[in-house]
Amino acid sequence: MTENAFDHRTDFFEFQSLDTRWMDNDAYGHMNNVVHYSLIDTAVTNWQRERGFFDFTDVQFFVVESGCKYLQQAAYPDKIHLGLCVTHIGRTSWRYDIGLFRNQEARAFALGFFAQVQVDANSQRPTPIGPQILQHLQSIQRT
Numbered sequence: 512m513t514e515n516a517f518d519h520r521t522d523f524f525e526f527q528s529l530d531t532r533w534m535d536n537d538a539y540g541h542m543n544n545v546v547h548y549s550l551i552d553t554a555v556t557n558w559q560r561e562r563g564f565f566d567f568t569d570v571q572f573f574v575v576e577s578g579c580k581y582l583q584q585a586a587y588p589d590k591i592h593l594g595l596c597v598t599h600i601g602r603t604s605w606r607y608d609i610g611l612f613r614n615q616e617a618r619a620f621a622l623g624f625f626a627q628v629q630v631d632a633n634s635q636r637p638t639p640i641g642p643q644i645l646q647h648l649q650s651i652q653r654t
Contacts, residue, residue: 517653518582518619523594523610524651527554531587541584548579551609551623554593562647569632570641575604576626583620589613596653603637604628605648 517523529550537543552574559565564572585591592612599606606626610619631638640648 517608518610518622520592520594520610520612520617520619522653523596523608524653525558525595527557527593527595529553529591529593531585531589531591533587536587541586542589544579544581547581547611547621547623548577550591550593550611551577551579551625554595554609555607555625558595564644564647567641567644570629570638571632571635572627573630574625575628576606577624579621579623581621582618583613585611585613585620594619596651597648598624598653599626600640600645600648600652602639603630605640608653 531542531546535542535546559572590613592614594610594612596608597605598608604627606624609623609625611621611623612618613620628637629640629644630636
């Protein structure tokens with residue numbers, strides 16, 4: 512993640528809302544770091560499912576890199592709003608940036624990223640992004 516990452520709700524285009532659970536808190540009373548990654552993964556997967564990414568049987572999507580920068584704490588019973596945008600599209604891969612927002616706060620408490628590569632389902636080799644998927648990715652691309 513870069514130091515000048517965007518951290519305001521208006522920097523993101525598509526939102527998923529997920530509830531925290533009591534079990535998400537750690538011994539210090541705040542959301543455990545692994546929960547951040549789970550929320551990011553769920554938000555991206557939900558967005559992709561809603562757009563039919565998993566309807567394609569000839570390709571698969573591999574996560575090749577992910578990360579999270581923690582800015583503030585969150586804890587149960589916060590409602591987490593995850594804002595998505597695409598910040599890079601290559602020939603076979605792309606990167607989502609994800610802002611995690613507590614309740615109605617305008618600034619993110621964490622900033623994550625999630626890079627994927629599209630591979631051929633049989634050969635497991637990278638394959639060019641198809642036009643339907645590309646169109647969805649471009650619809651939330653930050654330029």
